[in-house]
Amino acid sequence: MGNKRLTVREIAKLADVSVATVSRVSRGTGQVSQETRERVLRIIEEYGYRPSQMGRSLAEQRHGMVAIVFPGLAGPYFSELTQGFESQAMEAGTGVHILVTHHRDDADDSVLDMASRVDGIAIHGDTVRTETLRRIAAEVPVVVLAGRPMDGVPAVRADNSTIGELTRHLLVDHGYRRLAFVGSPDGSPDVTDRWEAFQAAHKQARVPAPRNPVRLGLQQSDGVRAAGELLDGRRPPRAVVCANDETALGMLIGALGRGLSVPGDVAITGFDDVPMASLVQPRLTTVRQPIRELGATTARLLISGLGNRGAVMDAVLATEPVFRESCGCPRT
Amino acid sequence: MGNKRLTVREIAKLADVSVATVSRVSRGTGQVSQETRERVLRIIEEYGYRPSQMGRSLAEQRHGMVAIVFPGLAGPYFSELTQGFESQAMEAGTGVHILVTHHRDDADDSVLDMASRVDGIAIHGDTVRTETLRRIAAEVPVVVLAGRPMDGVPAVRADNSTIGELTRHLLVDHGYRRLAFVGSPDGSPDVTDRWEAFQAAHKQARVPAPRNPVRLGLQQSDGVRAAGELLDGRRPPRAVVCANDETALGMLIGALGRGLSVPGDVAITGFDDVPMASLVQPRLTTVRQPIRELGATTARLLISGLGNRGAVMDAVLATEPVFRESCGCPRT
DNA sequence: TTGTACGCGTTATCAC
DNA sequence: GTGATAACGCGTACAA
Numbered sequence: 001m002g003n004k005r006l007t008v009r010e011i012a013k014l015a016d017v018s019v020a021t022v023s024r025v026s027r028g029t030g031q032v033s034q035e036t037r038e039r040v041l042r043i044i045e046e047y048g049y050r051p052s053q054m055g056r057s058l059a060e061q062r063h064g065m066v067a068i069v070f071p072g073l074a075g076p077y078f079s080e081l082t083q084g085f086e087s088q089a090m091e092a093g094t095g096v097h098i099l100v101t102h103h104r105d106d107a108d109d110s111v112l113d114m115a116s117r118v119d120g121i122a123i124h125g126d127t128v129r130t131e132t133l134r135r136i137a138a139e140v141p142v143v144v145l146a147g148r149p150m151d152g153v154p155a156v157r158a159d160n161s162t163i164g165e166l167t168r169h170l171l172v173d174h175g176y177r178r179l180a181f182v183g184s185p186d187g188s189p190d191v192t193d194r195w196e197a198f199q200a201a202h203k204q205a206r207v208p209a210p211r212n213p214v215r216l217g218l219q220q221s222d223g224v225r226a227a228g229e230l231l232d233g234r235r236p237p238r239a240v241v242c243a244n245d246e247t248a249l250g251m252l253i254g255a256l257g258r259g260l261s262v263p264g265d266v267a268i269t270g271f272d273d274v275p276m277a278s279l280v281q282p283r284l285t286t287v288r289q290p291i292r293e294l295g296a297t298t299a300r301l302l303i304s305g306l307g308n309r310g311a312v313m314d315a316v317l318a319t320e321p322v323f324r325e326s327c328g329c330p331r332t
Numbered sequence: 333m334g335n336k337r338l339t340v341r342e343i344a345k346l347a348d349v350s351v352a353t354v355s356r357v358s359r360g361t362g363q364v365s366q367e368t369r370e371r372v373l374r375i376i377e378e379y380g381y382r383p384s385q386m387g388r389s390l391a392e393q394r395h396g397m398v399a400i401v402f403p404g405l406a407g408p409y410f411s412e413l414t415q416g417f418e419s420q421a422m423e424a425g426t427g428v429h430i431l432v433t434h435h436r437d438d439a440d441d442s443v444l445d446m447a448s449r450v451d452g453i454a455i456h457g458d459t460v461r462t463e464t465l466r467r468i469a470a471e472v473p474v475v476v477l478a479g480r481p482m483d484g485v486p487a488v489r490a491d492n493s494t495i496g497e498l499t500r501h502l503l504v505d506h507g508y509r510r511l512a513f514v515g516s517p518d519g520s521p522d523v524t525d526r527w528e529a530f531q532a533a534h535k536q537a538r539v540p541a542p543r544n545p546v547r548l549g550l551q552q553s554d555g556v557r558a559a560g561e562l563l564d565g566r567r568p569p570r571a572v573v574c575a576n577d578e579t580a581l582g583m584l585i586g587a588l589g590r591g592l593s594v595p596g597d598v599a600i601t602g603f604d605d606v607p608m609a610s611l612v613q614p615r616l617t618t619v620r621q622p623i624r625e626l627g628a629t630t631a632r633l634l635i636s637g638l639g640n641r642g643a644v645m646d647a648v649l650a651t652e653p654v655f656r657e658s659c660g661c662p663r664t
Numbered sequence: 665t666t667g668t669a670c671g672c673g674t675t676a677t678c679a680c
Numbered sequence: 681g682t683g684a685t686a687a688c689g690c691g692t693a694c695a696a
């Protein structure tokens with residue numbers, strides 16, 4: 001194992017042909033006689049020759065590879081997003097490089113390094129600073145995923161305003177007062193949008209909104225922690241609007257674990273409509289977001305945009321509220 | 333944006349020096365006069381020059397990049413694993429390429445393609461077929477992560493036998509009969525080991541083990557489904573040993589959602605000890621696995637082993653049972 | 665200290 | 681149908 005790989009030249013010598021012919025055979029391009037082709041193919045097979053990617057990309061001036069940058073990858077959200085992205089990349093014969101920043105300090109360097117290894121980069125939310133985004137965009141095509149377009153960098157995102165409908169539903173249809181919002185607006189553009197839609201809905205319903213959101217992460221464990229913060233206080237909220245389903249699920253688990261009734265004592269809503277949302281008891285009222293399609297659209301935009309610039313600059317995908325029982329609606 | 337990037341030659345011309353000097357400056361290697369260095373540095377800065385990775389790796393005969401291959405990335409497990417892996421890779425100045433197969437048919441091709449883009453590959457469980465693993469190992473150094481060593485390919489894994497202790501605890505200490513196991517042994521080596529340890533513990537306690545495991549995936553939603561299969565039947569199990577925490581959590585949610593008492597009606601155990609395990613009510617009895625260390629060890633072995641072969645062949649990391657309340661133990 | 669020239673592995677353009 | 685040979689961008693002996 002670990003044998004040094006053979007090069008075109010060596011294969012050419014072994015098959016007694018020129019490197020050009022080996023290349024033609026291995027790429028299946030150009031004209032090669034039946035006999036020669038078979039001979040070369042046999043040698044290639046025998047020695048397990050595979051053209052070096054670095055040699056190839058140097059010659060072709062492309063990597064056949066795009067990258068997608070995430071802040072982290074816990075939860076089903078990123079998994080779905082990746083699958084949507086990869087499905088389209090694959091269709092275009094392009095590889096996908098996943099880069100996770102984990103909110104590290106040197107994340108920007110990693111992303112800049114990526115820029116010289118791929119033909120295009122999709123960057124999620126605000127994983128990198130604006131300044132870095134600009135520098136990267138100067139080197140390779142970039143698409144912002146789940147964030148706002150900027151300086152000629154196109155974006156693909158979901159319509160977050162629908163969480164306003166959910167909020168209105170809680171305030172008006174159910175008549176709840178004292179709502180809480182769980183999520184850090186400074187953490188991601190998506191959460192910023194959702195927090196703003198939450199506030200806007202309050203304004204429209206002429207109900208005072210809470211001054212601050214419960215600033216926590218987007219994982220289930222954060223939802224459980226939020227339950228601790230909100231439900232153990234002396235004036236617990238009547239309903240909790242969570243920035244995503246994971247925190248809503250954590251919140252639900254925390255509430256039930258305290259012996260509270262959901263939605264009787266506290267109503268809970270989420271965002272995403274992940275599989276678990278319809279599997280828990282009570283089922284989760286949420287906003288359905290086409291996560292997979294979000295990834296797919298991003299990949300298409302990125303890959304097609306590699307050549308022609310100035311197409312779509314801001315693709316906003318539609319979302320829809322899904323009313324189940326965790327908000328207080330009867331089971332249908 | 334999208335400006336074609338400058339090459340060493342162009343920078344050299346602009347700074348009025350040779351390409352060698354530019355290279356020396358940008359790499360910080362060799363001897364360059366203070367004055368020249370500053371001049372070149374200024375030009376590099378001004379034009380935002382960054383050496384092309386493909387040119388560099390072609391010249392250096394290395395990529396400065398290793399890959400880690402996963403079957404999927406839902407749940408906190410892969411997130412932790414990745415962070416451990418990346419922390420070590422980073423320390424060695426190596427980039428990390430994450431490849432997710434999603435159990436696709438053409439996954440093996442993707443992995444083979446990776447082989448010519450990186451200096452080494454860590455492959456999780458059995459994401460690829462044995463035959464493919466062999467071919468890859470013939471091209472680049474490979475380490476199996478959470479699987480068995482094979483044909484000179486080293487492995488890093490956790491001690492799965494501890495789930496036997498947990499099973500014994502349920503059978504002997506608590507005296508439970510009719511246990512069920514949730515997880516697909518054919519899905520991954522880890523689950524195979526755990527299923528076998530589960531069976532072995534039964535044998536040792538002279539209690540008949542169930543003939544078959546509940547063959548489902550490793551996500552929370554699978555746990556909820558397992559709850560449906562097991563708890564709605566006419567002879568529900570007294571205790572359920574789940575292959576990981578995610579399914580155990582799903583199981584717990586499913587049980588509680590049915591109005592059952594845990595551990596009163598049914599005891600539940602997991603594997604991993606993820607953060608949620610100690611946050612739910614009742615807290616989850618499980619096996620603690622050093623996930624992050626698993627990733628870190630793999631990276632170290634892979635990167636150090638790039639040069640010297642024949643070091644560690646099978647690193648088995650210790651695990652420990654964590655008894656909480658979901659198995660029936662009193663809260664301590 | 666600096667510059668020239670070659671090699672890395674591949675593809676593509678010409679001649680033949 | 682096939683073979684030389686020139687790119688591609690960089691690092692680095694070797695020469696100056």
